[in-house]
Amino acid sequence: LAPTELSFAVTRNDAARSAQEREEILANPGFGKFFTDHMVDLCWSEKGGWHRPRVQPYGPIELDPAAAVLHYGQEIFEGMKAYRHADGSIWTFRPEANAARMQRSARRLALPELPTEYFIESLKQLVAVDADWVPDADETCLYIRPFMFAKEAFLGVRPANKVAFYVIASPAGAYFTGGVSPISIWLSSEYTRAGRGGTGAAKTGGNYAASLLAQAEAYENGCDQVLFLDSSEGKYIEELGGMNVVLVYKDGTLVTPESDSILEGVTRDSVLQLAEDRGHRVERRHVSIDEWREAQASGELAEVFACGTAAVITPIGLVKAKDFEIGSADAVAGELTMSLRKELTDIQYGRSEDRHGWLTRL
Ligand code: COI
Helix, strand or coil, rough: CHHCCCCCCCCCCCCCCCHHHHHHHHHHCCCCCCCCCEEEEEEEEECCEEEEEEECCCCCCCCCCEEEHHHCCEEECCCEEEEECCCCCCCEECHHHHHHHHHHHHHHHHCCCCCHHHHHHHHHHHHCHHHHHHHCCCCEEEEEEEEECCCCCCCCCCCEEEEEEEEEEECCCCCCCCCCCCEEEECCCCCCCCCCCCCCCCHHHHHHHHHHHHHHHHHCCCCEEEEEECCCCCCEEEEECCEEEEECCCCCEEECCCCCCCCCCCHHHHHHHHHHHCCCCEEEEEEEEHHHHHHHHHCCEEEEEECCCCCCCEEEEECCCCEEECCCCCCCCHHHHHHHHHHHHHHHCCCCCEEEEEEEEE
Protein backbone atom coordinates (compact mmCIF):
# COMPACT_ATOMS: atom_id res chain seq x y z
CA LEU A 1 0.00 0.00 0.00
CA ALA A 2 1.65 3.22 -1.14
CA PRO A 3 0.89 6.34 0.96
CA THR A 4 -1.07 7.76 -1.97
CA GLU A 5 -3.34 4.70 -1.89
CA LEU A 6 -4.22 5.31 1.70
CA SER A 7 -7.92 5.78 1.17
CA PHE A 8 -10.11 4.37 3.89
CA ALA A 9 -13.44 2.73 3.14
CA VAL A 10 -15.89 4.23 5.62
CA THR A 11 -18.96 2.29 6.83
CA ARG A 12 -21.14 4.37 9.15
CA ASN A 13 -22.58 2.77 12.25
CA ASP A 14 -26.38 2.51 11.86
CA ALA A 15 -26.67 1.75 15.56
CA ALA A 16 -24.63 4.81 16.68
CA ARG A 17 -25.71 6.18 20.06
CA SER A 18 -28.08 9.14 20.10
CA ALA A 19 -26.78 12.63 20.98
CA GLN A 20 -28.48 12.31 24.35
CA GLU A 21 -26.88 8.94 25.16
CA ARG A 22 -23.52 10.32 24.13
CA GLU A 23 -23.90 13.43 26.27
CA GLU A 24 -24.75 11.28 29.30
CA ILE A 25 -21.58 9.26 28.81
CA LEU A 26 -19.44 12.35 28.21
CA ALA A 27 -20.73 13.95 31.41
CA ASN A 28 -19.01 11.27 33.48
CA PRO A 29 -16.75 9.13 31.30
CA GLY A 30 -14.38 7.66 33.92
CA PHE A 31 -11.50 5.85 32.23
CA GLY A 32 -11.67 3.11 29.60
CA LYS A 33 -15.30 2.17 30.16
CA PHE A 34 -17.12 3.58 27.14
CA PHE A 35 -16.18 3.43 23.48
CA THR A 36 -17.06 5.53 20.47
CA ASP A 37 -19.26 4.35 17.59
CA HIS A 38 -16.48 3.43 15.15
CA MET A 39 -13.09 1.78 14.88
CA VAL A 40 -10.33 1.68 12.30
CA ASP A 41 -8.75 -1.45 10.98
CA LEU A 42 -5.99 -2.35 8.57
CA CYS A 43 -4.77 -5.82 7.61
CA TRP A 44 -1.27 -7.01 6.97
CA SER A 45 -0.11 -10.18 5.29
CA GLU A 46 3.33 -11.32 4.37
CA LYS A 47 2.41 -11.33 0.69
CA GLY A 48 0.24 -8.23 0.50
CA GLY A 49 1.79 -5.93 3.12
CA TRP A 50 -0.62 -3.38 4.66
CA HIS A 51 -3.98 -3.30 2.93
CA ARG A 52 -7.75 -2.77 3.30
CA PRO A 53 -7.82 0.36 5.48
CA ARG A 54 -11.34 0.72 6.89
CA VAL A 55 -13.43 2.73 9.28
CA GLN A 56 -16.27 0.54 10.49
CA PRO A 57 -18.85 0.33 13.27
CA TYR A 58 -17.30 -0.40 16.67
CA GLY A 59 -17.99 -3.99 17.60
CA PRO A 60 -16.67 -7.50 18.27
CA ILE A 61 -13.74 -8.77 16.22
CA GLU A 62 -14.10 -12.20 14.67
CA LEU A 63 -11.03 -14.30 15.38
CA ASP A 64 -10.12 -17.89 14.66
CA PRO A 65 -9.65 -19.72 17.99
CA ALA A 66 -6.19 -20.67 16.76
CA ALA A 67 -5.18 -17.02 16.17
CA ALA A 68 -1.59 -16.75 17.38
CA VAL A 69 -2.29 -13.77 19.66
CA LEU A 70 -4.60 -15.91 21.82
CA HIS A 71 -1.85 -18.44 22.45
CA TYR A 72 1.49 -16.67 22.30
CA GLY A 73 0.57 -13.06 23.06
CA GLN A 74 2.06 -11.51 19.92
CA GLU A 75 0.48 -8.09 20.46
CA ILE A 76 1.45 -4.42 20.92
CA PHE A 77 -0.46 -1.22 21.62
CA GLU A 78 -0.22 2.53 22.12
CA GLY A 79 -1.98 5.08 24.29
CA MET A 80 -2.75 8.58 23.04
CA LYS A 81 -5.24 11.37 23.58
CA ALA A 82 -7.28 13.79 21.49
CA TYR A 83 -7.94 17.17 23.12
CA ARG A 84 -10.68 19.64 22.28
CA HIS A 85 -9.50 23.26 22.20
CA ALA A 86 -11.67 26.24 23.09
CA ASP A 87 -12.44 26.94 19.40
CA GLY A 88 -13.78 23.39 19.01
CA SER A 89 -10.79 22.07 17.03
CA ILE A 90 -9.34 18.65 17.97
CA TRP A 91 -5.64 17.98 18.44
CA THR A 92 -3.36 15.16 19.45
CA PHE A 93 0.04 15.19 21.11
CA ARG A 94 3.30 14.00 19.48
CA PRO A 95 1.73 11.26 17.35
CA GLU A 96 5.05 10.71 15.52
CA ALA A 97 6.59 9.66 18.84
CA ASN A 98 3.85 7.07 19.43
CA ALA A 99 4.14 5.86 15.83
CA ALA A 100 7.90 5.45 16.24
CA ARG A 101 7.49 3.65 19.56
CA MET A 102 4.95 1.31 18.00
CA GLN A 103 7.48 0.55 15.26
CA ARG A 104 10.09 -0.29 17.94
CA SER A 105 7.56 -2.45 19.79
CA ALA A 106 6.70 -4.16 16.49
CA ARG A 107 10.34 -5.01 15.84
CA ARG A 108 10.70 -6.55 19.30
CA LEU A 109 7.51 -8.61 18.96
CA ALA A 110 8.33 -9.68 15.39
CA LEU A 111 5.29 -7.81 14.04
CA PRO A 112 5.29 -5.68 10.88
CA GLU A 113 6.07 -1.98 11.29
CA LEU A 114 3.17 0.33 10.49
CA PRO A 115 4.49 3.41 8.63
CA THR A 116 4.03 6.68 10.52
CA GLU A 117 1.76 8.18 7.85
CA TYR A 118 -0.66 5.22 8.09
CA PHE A 119 -0.63 5.46 11.88
CA ILE A 120 -1.45 9.17 11.89
CA GLU A 121 -4.00 8.86 9.08
CA SER A 122 -5.78 6.14 11.11
CA LEU A 123 -6.17 8.53 14.04
CA LYS A 124 -7.48 11.26 11.73
CA GLN A 125 -9.98 8.91 10.11
CA LEU A 126 -11.38 7.74 13.42
CA VAL A 127 -11.63 11.20 14.93
CA ALA A 128 -13.26 12.49 11.73
CA VAL A 129 -16.24 10.14 12.17
CA ASP A 130 -16.32 10.21 15.98
CA ALA A 131 -15.52 13.91 16.56
CA ASP A 132 -18.64 14.36 18.69
CA TRP A 133 -17.12 11.92 21.18
CA VAL A 134 -14.27 14.29 22.08
CA PRO A 135 -15.51 15.88 25.32
CA ASP A 136 -15.00 19.55 26.11
CA ALA A 137 -15.17 19.65 29.92
CA ASP A 138 -11.99 20.50 31.85
CA GLU A 139 -9.40 17.70 32.01
CA THR A 140 -11.40 15.39 29.77
CA CYS A 141 -10.28 14.03 26.41
CA LEU A 142 -10.74 11.17 24.00
CA TYR A 143 -8.29 8.39 24.86
CA ILE A 144 -7.11 6.65 21.70
CA ARG A 145 -5.90 3.07 21.73
CA PRO A 146 -4.12 1.79 18.60
CA PHE A 147 -3.21 -1.91 18.78
CA MET A 148 -1.82 -4.65 16.59
CA PHE A 149 -1.95 -8.42 16.94
CA ALA A 150 -1.15 -11.72 15.24
CA LYS A 151 -4.31 -13.15 13.72
CA GLU A 152 -2.91 -16.03 11.69
CA ALA A 153 -4.52 -19.33 12.70
CA PHE A 154 -1.46 -21.46 13.38
CA LEU A 155 -0.19 -23.11 16.53
CA GLY A 156 3.47 -23.35 15.57
CA VAL A 157 5.62 -20.85 17.44
CA ARG A 158 6.93 -18.37 14.86
CA PRO A 159 6.09 -14.80 13.80
CA ALA A 160 2.58 -14.76 12.32
CA ASN A 161 2.14 -13.97 8.64
CA LYS A 162 -1.27 -12.34 9.12
CA VAL A 163 -1.69 -9.35 11.38
CA ALA A 164 -4.40 -6.82 12.21
CA PHE A 165 -4.07 -3.20 13.30
CA TYR A 166 -7.02 -1.48 14.99
CA VAL A 167 -7.71 1.89 16.55
CA ILE A 168 -10.48 2.32 19.10
CA ALA A 169 -11.28 5.36 21.24
CA SER A 170 -12.76 5.99 24.65
CA PRO A 171 -13.86 9.30 26.21
CA ALA A 172 -11.88 9.80 29.41
CA GLY A 173 -11.64 11.77 32.62
CA ALA A 174 -8.96 11.19 35.28
CA TYR A 175 -7.23 7.78 35.30
CA PHE A 176 -7.25 7.57 39.10
CA THR A 177 -10.61 7.87 40.79
CA GLY A 178 -9.15 10.32 43.34
CA GLY A 179 -8.35 12.85 40.59
CA VAL A 180 -4.96 14.58 40.90
CA SER A 181 -4.31 13.95 44.60
CA PRO A 182 -1.17 12.03 45.67
CA ILE A 183 -1.27 8.28 45.10
CA SER A 184 0.28 5.49 47.17
CA ILE A 185 2.46 2.89 45.53
CA TRP A 186 3.32 -0.64 46.57
CA LEU A 187 6.89 -1.83 46.17
CA SER A 188 6.80 -5.32 44.71
CA SER A 189 9.51 -7.41 46.32
CA GLU A 190 8.48 -10.75 44.88
CA TYR A 191 7.66 -9.96 41.26
CA THR A 192 9.53 -8.11 38.54
CA ARG A 193 8.13 -6.74 35.34
CA ALA A 194 10.83 -7.40 32.78
CA GLY A 195 14.30 -8.85 32.54
CA ARG A 196 17.46 -8.08 30.57
CA GLY A 197 16.91 -8.70 26.87
CA GLY A 198 13.18 -9.18 27.45
CA THR A 199 10.25 -7.12 26.24
CA GLY A 200 10.25 -4.45 28.99
CA ALA A 201 10.82 -1.55 26.59
CA ALA A 202 8.06 -2.68 24.22
CA LYS A 203 4.44 -1.71 24.76
CA THR A 204 3.11 -5.24 24.65
CA GLY A 205 0.18 -6.76 26.54
CA GLY A 206 2.41 -9.39 28.18
CA ASN A 207 4.22 -6.75 30.26
CA TYR A 208 0.89 -5.57 31.65
CA ALA A 209 -0.29 -9.15 32.22
CA ALA A 210 2.93 -9.76 34.15
CA SER A 211 2.16 -6.75 36.35
CA LEU A 212 -1.37 -7.77 37.35
CA LEU A 213 -0.65 -10.05 40.27
CA ALA A 214 1.65 -7.43 41.77
CA GLN A 215 -0.99 -4.77 41.03
CA ALA A 216 -3.56 -6.89 42.90
CA GLU A 217 -1.10 -7.07 45.81
CA ALA A 218 -0.87 -3.27 45.67
CA TYR A 219 -4.66 -2.96 45.97
CA GLU A 220 -4.68 -5.42 48.89
CA ASN A 221 -2.18 -3.16 50.62
CA GLY A 222 -4.26 -0.05 50.04
CA CYS A 223 -2.09 1.26 47.21
CA ASP A 224 -3.03 2.59 43.77
CA GLN A 225 -0.07 1.34 41.71
CA VAL A 226 2.80 -1.09 41.94
CA LEU A 227 6.48 -0.13 41.66
CA PHE A 228 8.88 -2.65 40.12
CA LEU A 229 12.60 -2.97 40.77
CA ASP A 230 15.17 -4.31 38.30
CA SER A 231 15.10 -8.06 37.90
CA SER A 232 18.79 -8.83 38.29
CA GLU A 233 19.70 -7.02 41.52
CA GLY A 234 16.33 -6.02 42.91
CA LYS A 235 17.83 -2.61 43.74
CA TYR A 236 17.00 -0.09 41.07
CA ILE A 237 13.60 1.39 40.43
CA GLU A 238 12.14 0.68 37.00
CA GLU A 239 8.57 1.86 36.54
CA LEU A 240 5.05 1.50 37.88
CA GLY A 241 2.52 -0.98 36.49
CA GLY A 242 1.41 1.54 33.88
CA MET A 243 3.54 4.70 34.12
CA ASN A 244 7.04 6.14 34.61
CA VAL A 245 8.49 7.69 37.79
CA VAL A 246 10.39 10.97 38.31
CA LEU A 247 12.07 12.12 41.53
CA VAL A 248 12.56 15.84 42.20
CA TYR A 249 15.39 16.91 44.51
CA LYS A 250 15.37 20.07 46.62
CA ASP A 251 18.15 21.54 44.46
CA GLY A 252 15.76 21.35 41.49
CA THR A 253 17.29 18.27 39.83
CA LEU A 254 14.87 15.79 38.27
CA VAL A 255 15.99 12.17 38.27
CA THR A 256 14.37 9.34 36.33
CA PRO A 257 15.44 5.71 35.83
CA GLU A 258 17.53 4.80 32.81
CA SER A 259 16.96 1.18 31.91
CA ASP A 260 16.51 -0.81 28.73
CA SER A 261 13.67 -2.75 30.33
CA ILE A 262 11.23 0.13 30.88
CA LEU A 263 8.88 1.91 28.55
CA GLU A 264 10.14 5.17 27.06
CA GLY A 265 7.22 7.36 28.01
CA VAL A 266 6.24 10.16 25.66
CA THR A 267 4.74 12.06 28.59
CA ARG A 268 7.90 11.59 30.65
CA ASP A 269 10.09 12.81 27.80
CA SER A 270 7.86 15.87 27.32
CA VAL A 271 7.74 16.78 31.02
CA LEU A 272 11.50 16.47 31.35
CA GLN A 273 11.88 18.72 28.30
CA LEU A 274 9.63 21.35 29.92
CA ALA A 275 11.68 21.12 33.13
CA GLU A 276 14.93 21.51 31.17
CA ASP A 277 13.45 24.54 29.39
CA ARG A 278 12.97 26.09 32.83
CA GLY A 279 16.63 25.49 33.65
CA HIS A 280 16.21 22.37 35.76
CA ARG A 281 18.91 19.75 35.62
CA VAL A 282 17.63 16.37 34.40
CA GLU A 283 19.42 13.10 35.11
CA ARG A 284 18.53 9.84 33.37
CA ARG A 285 20.39 7.20 35.35
CA HIS A 286 20.11 4.24 37.71
CA VAL A 287 18.11 5.19 40.82
CA SER A 288 18.07 2.71 43.67
CA ILE A 289 15.20 2.37 46.10
CA ASP A 290 17.79 3.03 48.85
CA GLU A 291 18.66 6.36 47.25
CA TRP A 292 14.96 7.29 47.28
CA ARG A 293 14.66 6.22 50.91
CA GLU A 294 17.77 8.08 52.04
CA ALA A 295 16.94 11.24 50.09
CA GLN A 296 13.50 11.30 51.72
CA ALA A 297 14.99 10.73 55.19
CA SER A 298 17.65 13.43 54.80
CA GLY A 299 15.13 15.93 53.44
CA GLU A 300 16.94 16.23 50.08
CA LEU A 301 13.96 14.85 48.18
CA ALA A 302 11.29 17.42 47.41
CA GLU A 303 8.66 15.59 45.32
CA VAL A 304 8.02 12.43 43.35
CA PHE A 305 5.54 11.98 40.54
CA ALA A 306 4.23 9.34 38.16
CA CYS A 307 3.67 10.18 34.50
CA GLY A 308 2.05 8.53 31.51
CA THR A 309 -0.45 9.34 28.80
CA ALA A 310 -3.39 8.03 30.81
CA ALA A 311 -2.24 9.35 34.19
CA VAL A 312 -0.74 12.62 32.80
CA ILE A 313 1.30 13.69 35.87
CA THR A 314 0.18 12.34 39.23
CA PRO A 315 1.95 13.09 42.53
CA ILE A 316 3.21 10.12 44.58
CA GLY A 317 2.72 10.52 48.33
CA LEU A 318 3.71 7.17 49.80
CA VAL A 319 5.81 4.14 48.90
CA LYS A 320 4.84 1.11 50.93
CA ALA A 321 7.14 -1.92 51.08
CA LYS A 322 6.89 -5.08 53.18
CA ASP A 323 9.12 -3.70 55.91
CA PHE A 324 9.43 0.04 55.38
CA GLU A 325 7.62 3.10 54.08
CA ILE A 326 8.79 6.23 52.29
CA GLY A 327 6.80 9.45 52.50
CA SER A 328 3.20 9.70 53.61
CA ALA A 329 -0.24 9.04 52.19
CA ASP A 330 -1.34 12.51 53.38
CA ALA A 331 1.46 14.31 51.53
CA VAL A 332 0.35 17.36 49.60
CA ALA A 333 0.93 17.45 45.84
CA GLY A 334 4.37 18.84 45.01
CA GLU A 335 4.64 22.38 43.67
CA LEU A 336 6.83 21.55 40.68
CA THR A 337 4.74 18.44 39.95
CA MET A 338 1.58 20.54 39.74
CA SER A 339 3.16 23.38 37.82
CA LEU A 340 4.67 21.01 35.21
CA ARG A 341 1.30 19.29 35.00
CA LYS A 342 -0.34 22.62 34.33
CA GLU A 343 2.24 23.63 31.75
CA LEU A 344 1.88 20.33 29.88
CA THR A 345 -1.92 20.30 29.92
CA ASP A 346 -2.04 23.99 28.93
CA ILE A 347 -0.09 23.07 25.80
CA GLN A 348 -2.23 19.99 25.12
CA TYR A 349 -5.51 21.89 25.51
CA GLY A 350 -4.28 24.84 23.45
CA ARG A 351 -4.21 27.27 26.37
CA SER A 352 -0.57 28.13 25.87
CA GLU A 353 1.88 28.28 23.01
CA ASP A 354 2.99 24.95 21.54
CA ARG A 355 6.62 26.08 21.30
CA HIS A 356 7.99 22.58 20.61
CA GLY A 357 5.51 21.85 17.80
CA TRP A 358 4.05 18.88 19.70
CA LEU A 359 0.45 19.21 18.55
CA THR A 360 -1.07 17.74 15.40
CA ARG A 361 -4.56 18.70 14.29
CA LEU A 362 -6.86 15.73 13.79
C1 COI B 1 -1.17 4.98 28.90
O1 COI B 1 -0.72 5.70 29.77
O2 COI B 1 -1.71 5.43 27.89
C2 COI B 1 -1.06 3.52 28.96
O3 COI B 1 -1.09 2.88 27.97
C3 COI B 1 -0.93 2.85 30.28
C4 COI B 1 -2.17 2.30 30.91
C5 COI B 1 -1.97 2.35 32.40
C6 COI B 1 -3.45 2.91 30.56
